[in-house]
Amino acid sequence: MNLTDRARQRCSWLPSTDIPEGPRYKTLADQIATSVANGELKPGERLPPQRLLADALEVTVGTITRAYREAERRGLVEAKVGSGTRVRDAGMERPDFHHLSRATTDSIDLSLSIPIPNPLRTQQLSAIMAQLAEQPAQLDNALHYQPEQGNTQQREQLAAWLTSLGLDTRAEDLLLTIGGQHADYLTLQSLIRPGEAVASDALTYPGMIAAARQLGLKHLPVSMDREGMRADALERLCQRQRIRLLYLLPEHNNPTVTQMSQRRREEIVRIARKYDLLLLEDGVQFVRPELRGTPFYHLAPERSLYIFSVSKILSGGLRFGALRAPANLMQQLCNGLRSQCWASPGLMGAVTCDWLSSPDSALLINWQWDELTARHAILEKTLSGYEFMSHPCGFYAWLHLPEPWRASDFVEQAAQRGVTLVSPEPFCVGSQPAPQAIRICLTPPAHREALEIGLTRMAELLAEGPRLSAPLV
Template sequence: MTIWVPQLPATGVRYRALADAIGDAIASGELDEGMRLPPQRRLADALSVTVGTVTRAYAEAERRGLVEARVGSGTYVRGRQSTATFRQTGMQADAGCVDLSLSLPPPHPDRPRGLGEALEAIHHDPQALMQAVDYQSEQGMFRHRDMLARWMTRLGLPVDAEELMITLGGQHGITLALQALAQPGERVAASALTYPGMIAAAQQLHLKPLRVPLDEGGMNIDALARLCAQQAPRLVYITPDINNPTGAFLSEARRHALVALAREHDFWIVEDGVQYLPAEERGTPLYQLAPERTLYLFSTSKVMAGGLRVGTLRVPPILAERLGTLQRAQSWMVPPLMAEIVCRWIDSGAAERLLDWQLGEIAARQALAQRYLASYGARGRPHGFHLWLPLPPGIRAAALIQQLEQRQVRVTSAEPFCVGSEPAPQAVRLCVSAAVNRDALTHALDTLVSLLQAPPASPWRTL
């Protein structure tokens, strides 16, 4: 069988030249999204280089976000869409572009206004200014943790300040949790489609992600039990209230089954609650069902402002010292100024007013999107940021995304969310929260439906 073999320059570092060739081939379309790169030994023989050279080249290409190594399956092209797992979200979308690819809170003038008011209050508080320029505990100042714990409790997520560690947002919390609980080479389980930040953190820490099947009832706990019968994972990462990207909700029965399984096989649970939902859309938090083995992630990014990078990690007491050590090794502490801003914002009442507005706005946007897409099987939660859209037969996600991009609309394929080596489903995720307003969202939905009704013609010709 013919394999892809690039032409490499006669001089220069060979592994870098091969990584460059992979990038060039992806950009030109010679290597398409989802294609498997040649086995390392076969390509090494074809290029007359060592297997080690190809291994380093593949690793460098993965570091650049061009490819993805899947345990037991090979190395696959990620493509232009899926390489942008973490784009520079601070940049505004191109003029006229409606970017629904990023899970961002809806724009509102109260976000910069709230920041300004908090900074003004701090400016007139000499003690707060002094504390902001001084080193603090790796867990964060107790005053800040207490304020955050009381706020979470008011939101229906009761925690004790002594259990909390302040983190640099949810992604930092995920990385801390994985580092604390698992060693390189150990197995960590997650739903077959899950948050790309967890996948990226597991890869960087050289952990082995295990794919657990997923349906509309959330993670399939029976399938997880079968995995545990072979070899239990070190931990299970899960977003029980709203799976990212599918929106699946883990039922109460499955929550209790997961906790029972964790106790039987002695694995940890990392529960991600960063995407805030009101109480009527949440189930019983896993950290309440199994406090001794559950770490809970929360963040202000989806409620107040992502740029502040303030989140919390609820930690079982037995892990507090270990996580403190990791925090000191990574950043020593979250900047106390950022935590002070968040706490002032909360204390003023402005954070809850902003959240109330946001919940109403998201509900209106979800209802709008469902009016357009319900007949296509779109799934989402009434107050969730995103919708999951399985595509009709004959429509390929890559082609649809390209056509949308040409019309100044961006959505995300399933590829970045895939755990393991199974092919990505033909579906897209669109974040209704990210549009600048409802008019922009309406324009994007009009564009999407027009393409679903008249999908692009296949480029292939019959011979």
């Protein structure tokens, strides 16, 4: 019996060996889809090891690898370190993350990282729109098709505003986007090929996880400590895997609120240069200048991109952001943006940049900093005695649940007491296990009193401990 026959005998599943013309990996992915649909491959069932299936079909291991990645991109299978590639079980899916609240009308929402509600927003926006309506030349300019990189005047306004806050940049460095999530997706789609690997903190922003999955990228977790991403873990990963891009939240990680020291940032840059990694820094969760570390585009300008958005300081509904990028990458990004949407909307950019440039925006932003200080004080008082991490500019805190609490049980039992939280699973990269911890958002309640009531209910639940289910018999 030859190698091929022996391999076929050992395979738990075999596609047809009569492969039609066309890319073999896509045909194999199609056959996986067919076998899943007709029940031949059942949820949770493990696909044959790649080497074994390659020998059985007399194709290269690379062909099987690409087929499995394509099947994973389609949502048919899931690859986990140590357990191989298995058919995805819809009933076992991790909870998805939503940018809109699932809170009921009588529940206190502590699940979303959003600006603190304030009627100043609508008042200021109304005034800015009225001013723009009285400037026909500027309004006419905003209504025209815009260049891919974005309206020149708007980029100049935004560059001046960022520079005034210590994030020095030039108009030519910026590409205007439809929010921060768009900048994430645009960067990955334009600079990374399907099947290539990107890496991030093991716990990170769910939007990045979703973008990498949608684009068929291999998303690898890097273990963390109290300063966020560990440099030694990143270097070990780079020694084993070819990574193209590193996604970073150095000011305060979402959800753990860790902040990188200067030394850690310099270690990350050394590794990035050694292994030729692009660095994508997410600066959407804005931080006051005096509390901000050195941005990566200062430390490694030749390979660093920076994301900015007004979602946390003005309004998420504006859908306006920017990507700061090195000159050698700008054309690729412009080409990618043009293929997606031609350009960011000129009218929205005009409204937003005029608002940012006005003294009114500073009043609103400074009010929010002051209000955050007061809300963090409520958090410190109410959850005193429990282990959590926070940041003065953070919209959220990261609570480590005491034993024997499990995060899923805490979220469920908090909901029964009228507090809406999100479980940690959506923040987990790849097969990273979910920690027994909860992100607590301080900003959704319109008033401090509601926040204090919600946190008090959580404190009571923590003190009582989990409600035990009946024992199995």
